[in-house]
Amino acid sequence: AQLRTLMSTLRQHEKDMIIQYENAVEVGKAKDAWTKTLAQIQSSAKALSDTLPHEADRAKVAEAMARMDKFKSAFLPVAKQLEAMGFDSARVAAAFMARATPDYDAAQSIIETLASDLELAASAGGKRLNATATTVMTLLGAAVVLMILLITPLTLLNMRSICGPIREAEGLADAIAQGDLTERSVDTRGKDEAAHLLQTLSAMQTSLRQIVGQVRASTDSISTASAEIATGNQDLSARTEQTASNLQQAASSMEQLTGTVKQSADSARQADRLASSAAEVAARGGQVVSQVVSTMNDINASSKKIADIIGVIDGIAFQTNILALNAAVEAARAGEQGRGFAVVAGEVRNLAQRSAEAAKEIKALIGASVDKVDSGSRLVADAGKTMQEIVGSVQRVTDIIGEITAASSEQSDGLTTVNSSVAQLDKMTQQNAALVEQSAAAAESLKDQTVRLSQAVSVFRLHDAAIAH
Known part of the structure; x- marks a missing residue:
């Protein structure tokens, strides 16, 4: 039993190294524990071999240890690579470890076979012991008969006090040898050796009945519990595998979502740059419009x-016209002598009138131009206000896009963290699945051992009260 336990413990340390393949410290601890357990296996095997009477059984132990040596030789390189963190995943490490498993399985099979043989030998020894007890009781009966024949007078006198208790003792011992521990009505009164023998046998039967009853009850409880544990472990293993599959799908979806959010964040940053560029262009347009407004104001002032x-x-033309009119009047007064001056004054008057008319036309054109410049100035001023509103709107859009960019970056970082957590959870689920498989195997082994114990105890027959007890 100790050797079996150590073999299971060795297997557990091996799985611990595979599970902790990313942690060199934990792998080193598991390797040290593995080496210590292997030494204990070798020591226990040597002690077992020393106690075995048959050479064939000792040869089986030696063969099992030879297989374990081969397993050690194949296992240590993989363990060193695990300690150096040389595997990308637990699955790859388990695949390499599986190459050394046949030798371990062969050694375990030899040990299980040897254990079964030893149990059969023990059972056969028990049967031989029962046969010997029967023979002894038969010889004892023959001796009693012989004694009766030799000392008939004494036997006739002491028949009731000697032969009766001896027959009861024989029947009781035979019942015990056959596994019948039901309570019998035995007269144990008296102080002689026969009475003392009956008292001892009765006490032994009572003690055996209590012990076997307790063992059988405990065996039934253990059998029920182990069956429930095995069933529960199978269900848990199935649910754990389903959870691991769901986590893998969730991890894949999270990776896709993370990529989408990162792409959205990149697009938001590009939109932020475009909005900033548009804001700069709008600001420059606003400055140009402001310059146009200033220029239009200058043109208006010049007009x-x-x-x-x-x-x-x-005004000068009007005054010139008046002076020319006065000169014409004076020339008319001068008569013939002022005729030339009158002609000149008339021409000057005509020029003054044309200058006045031209000035009026220019004034009208300038007035219309001033009105148009005023209208243009108002339009340009309105355009300037509109450009300022556009600049403000673009700036608000830029701020909103900036907020969207920041939010997208935060979402991307958060999804990256969630993705990492999901990956860690997936790893822990894989480890739990491995532990559940080990627990299920242990429960099945316990169930098998309980069945064997129940079969061994079923040889004894008890009354209902003892079974209930």
Whole structure:
């Protein structure tokens, strides 16, 4: 039993190294425990071999240890690579470890076979012991008969006090040898050796009945519990495998979602750059419109100055016309002598009138131009306000896109963290699945051992009260 337990423990350390393939420290600890357990297996096997009486059984132990040596030789390189973190995943490490498993399985099979043989030998020894007890009781009966024949007078006198208890003792011992531990009505009164023998046998039967009853009850409880544990472990293993599959699908979906969010974040950053560029262009447009407004204001001021100058020219033309009229009047008064001067004054008057008319036309054109410049200035001012509103709107859009970009970055970081957590959870689920498989195997082994124990105890027959107890 100890050797079987150590073999299972060795297997557990091996699985611990595979599960902790990313942690060199834990792998080193598991390797040290594995080496210590292997030494205990070899020591236990040597002790077992020393106690075996048959050479064939000792040869089986030696063969099992030879297989374990081969398993050790194949296992140590994989363990060193595990300790150096040389595997990409637990599955790859398990595949390499599986190459050394046949030698371990062969050694375990030899040990299980040897254990079964030893159990059969023990059972046969028990049967031989029962046969010997029967023979002894038969010889004892023959001796009693012989004694009766030799000392008939004494036997006739002491028949009731000696032969009766001896027959009861014989029947009781035979019942015990056959496994019948049901309570019998035995007269144990008296102080002689026969009475003492009956008392001892009765006490032994009672003690055996209690012990076997307790063992049988415990065996039934263990059998029921082990069956429930085995069933529960199978269900848990199935659910754990389903959970692992769901986690793998979730991890794949999280990776796709992370990629989509990162792409959205990149698009948001590109939109942020475009919005910033549009804001700069709108700002420059606003500056240009402001310059146009300023230029239109300057043109408006210049137009007003030109209108003032034209007004001055119109006034000069009016005064010139009046002076020419006065000169014509004076020339008329002068008569023939002032006729030439009158002609000149008339021409001057005509020029003054044409200058006045031209000045009026220019003034009208300048007035219309001033009105149009005023209208243009108002339109440009409105355009400037509109550009300012556009710049403000673009700036708000830029701010919103910036907030979207920041939120997308935070979402991307959060999804990366969630993705890492899902991957870690998937790893832990895989480890739990391996532990559940080990627990299921242990429960099945316990169930088998319980069945064997029940079969061994079923040889004894008890009354109902002892079974209930």
